[in-house]
Amino acid sequence: MKIADAQLRLFAEPGFIMHIPYCNVGVSLLDAHGLERDVQNVSTSKGNWYAFDCKAGLSLFIDNVSISAGYQYSTLDVLGMRRELVYNNKLFNDFYSKRKVQHGGFVTIGYHF
Numbered sequence: 001m002k003i004a005d006a007q008l009r010l011f012a013e014p015g016f017i018m019h020i021p022y023c024n025v026g027v028s029l030l031d032a033h034g035l036e037r038d039v040q041n042v043s044t045s046k047g048n049w050y051a052f053d054c055k056a057g058l059s060l061f062i063d064n065v066s067i068s069a070g071y072q073y074s075t076l077d078v079l080g081m082r083r084e085l086v087y088n089n090k091l092f093n094d095f096y097s098k099r100k101v102q103h104g105g106f107v108t109i110g111y112h113f
Helices: none
Strands: 006-020 023-030 034-044 050-061 065-074 102-111
Touching: 006 065
Parallel strands: none
Antiparallel strands: 006 050, 023 034, 050 065, 065 102
């Protein structure tokens, strides 16, 4: 929609996020007094290495300035790679909270040359 020098646009922006499919974590082994006695590395390449996201919103363009606002949905799991780590026959996922999707809002301001 165009009103005088301003334009109002509706948009959708689908996305795909890829991670490096490898995770390495140091597990600290403590003695009876809580002091670190050893560190063992645990690694995996089996975790969730991808996520989808989508933004939808409105953009207002006036001359060289744009202002956008909208909603964002994402399947990104920040613990996705670590969930598959195993130490001492215990899966790390057993200790983490359940996987959830992310919902959010955004506002951007831009100046176009």
